[in-house]
Amino acid sequence: MNRLLLLIPLLLVIALLLVLGSGLGNDPTKLDSARIGKAFPAFSLQSLQNADKTFTEQDLKGDLFLLNVWATWCPSCKTEHPYLLKIAAENQVVVVGHNYKDDRVAAIKWLQQLGDPYRFTLFDPKGQLGFDLGVYGAPETYLIDAQGVVRYRHVGVVDEKVWKTELLPVIERLRAGKA
Amino acid sequence: MKRVIEAVVQTTDAWRTTGARLALILMLAVPAGVKASIDTYEFQDEGQLRQYQILAQELRCPKCQNQNIADSNAPIAQDMREQVYRLTLEGKSQTEIVDYMIERFGEFVTYTPRFDLTTWLLWLGPGFLALLGLVVVVRMARPKSVSQAPVISQEERDRLKSILTQDEKPS
Numbered sequence: 001m002n003r004l005l006l007l008i009p010l011l012l013v014i015a016l017l018l019v020l021g022s023g024l025g026n027d028p029t030k031l032d033s034a035r036i037g038k039a040f041p042a043f044s045l046q047s048l049q050n051a052d053k054t055f056t057e058q059d060l061k062g063d064l065f066l067l068n069v070w071a072t073w074c075p076s077c078k079t080e081h082p083y084l085l086k087i088a089a090e091n092q093v094v095v096v097g098h099n100y101k102d103d104r105v106a107a108i109k110w111l112q113q114l115g116d117p118y119r120f121t122l123f124d125p126k127g128q129l130g131f132d133l134g135v136y137g138a139p140e141t142y143l144i145d146a147q148g149v150v151r152y153r154h155v156g157v158v159d160e161k162v163w164k165t166e167l168l169p170v171i172e173r174l175r176a177g178k179a
Numbered sequence: 180m181k182r183v184i185e186a187v188v189q190t191t192d193a194w195r196t197t198g199a200r201l202a203l204i205l206m207l208a209v210p211a212g213v214k215a216s217i218d219t220y221e222f223q224d225e226g227q228l229r230q231y232q233i234l235a236q237e238l239r240c241p242k243c244q245n246q247n248i249a250d251s252n253a254p255i256a257q258d259m260r261e262q263v264y265r266l267t268l269e270g271k272s273q274t275e276i277v278d279y280m281i282e283r284f285g286e287f288v289t290y291t292p293r294f295d296l297t298t299w300l301l302w303l304g305p306g307f308l309a310l311l312g313l314v315v316v317v318r319m320a321r322p323k324s325v326s327q328a329p330v331i332s333q334e335e336r337d338r339l340k341s342i343l344t345q346d347e348k349p350s
Contacts, residue, residue, distance in 0.1 A: 028244060029244065031241060031284070031285060031287050032285060033285065034281065034282060034283060034284055034285035034286075035283070101254070127258060131258055131262065131283065132283060133283070134241075134283040134284045134285070135255075136241035136242045136253075136255040136284065137242050137253075137255065
C-alpha cells in the first residue's frame with residue numbers, strides 16, 4: 001500500500017507533462033472565436049460594388065456561407081486570394097466577401113485585377129461588423145450554417161492545407177447533419 | 180485634459196519657489212500627456228475618465244498578445260479603446276463593457292477572467308496547491324511519535340525474565 005503511495009508524485013508529474021505537452025503544439029495567436037455556436041451578429045452594410053444595395057444578416061441564411069474578411073492593405077489577403085478563387089470556382093460553398101476597414105475604390109480595383117471569388121461583398125469601412133464578429137486582423141474566414149449560426153473561424157491565410165484539414169471537414173459535417 | 184493643464188499651471192505658479200516640487204508636478208503631468216498622445220477623449224466627469232483608464236489597462240489586445248489595449252498600437256486595440264470610450268459615455272458600467280468585449284473576443288480579452296465552469300481551476304488551483312503544500316509540510320515537520328517502543332504483554336515479560344535468569348545460572 002505504502003509503495004503504491006510513493007508512485008503518486010510520479011503520476012502527478014506525468015499528468016502535468018501531458019497537460020503542458022499538449023499545449024506545446026498550439027499556436028497561441030489563434031484564438032477561439034467567441035461567436036462559435038452563436039447567431040451571426042446583426043448588421044446592415046452596403047454592397048462594395050453598389051452603394052444603393054444593402055445587405056443584412058438575413059442575406060447570410062439559407063445556405064452554407066464561407067465569409068472571408070479581407071482588405072487591400074492586408075498582404076496575406078493577396079496570398080490567399082488565388083485559393084479563394086479556386087474554392088469559388090469548384091462551387092463547394094458560397095463564398096462571401098467582407099471588405100474590412102478599406103477604401104472602396106481600391107477594393108473594387110483589387111477585385112477587378114485579381115478576380116472576384118465572392119457572390120457578394122459587404123463593405124465595412126469602419127469595421128463595425130468586424131468588431132461585432134470579433135475580427136482582430138485580416139484575413140479571417142468564417143463558416144456560417146443555413147440557420148445563420150457561426151460554426152467555424154480560421155484566422156490567417158486559407159490555403160490547400162487549411163481547406164482540406166480544417167474547413168472542408170466542417171463543411172462536410174454540416175452538410176451531413178443537414179441531410 | 181485642458182482642465183488638468185490649467186491646474187498644473189496654477190499650481191506651478193504658486194509653488195515656483197521650490198524647484199523640487201515643480202519637478203514632481205512635471206513628472207506627474209508628463210505620463211498623462213504621453214498616454215493621451217494618440218487618442219484625445221473628453222469625458223464628462225472624473226468617474227468616466229477613471230473607468231476608461233481602468234478598462235484600458237484591464238482589457239487585453241487580441242492581436243498584440245500580452246499587451247493591454249492602452250499599450251498596444253494595433254488597429255484592433257485602437258478600435259477597442261474607441262468602443263470603451265463610447266460605451267463609457269453612454270453610461271455603461273465596467274462589468275457591462277467587459278461583458279461586451281468578452282461576447283465578441285472571448286474570455287481571452289480580459290486580464291481578470293470571470294469565475295465559471297471553465298475558469299474555476301484557474302482561480303482555485305493555486306490556493307488548493309498552497310493548501311496541499313501546507314498540509315505536507317506540517318505532516319513532515321510534526322515530530323515522530325515517541326511511543327514507538329514495542330509493547331509486550333505480561334506473559335512475554337515473564338518468559339523474558341525466565342530466559343534471562345536461565346542464562347545467568349550456568350555462568
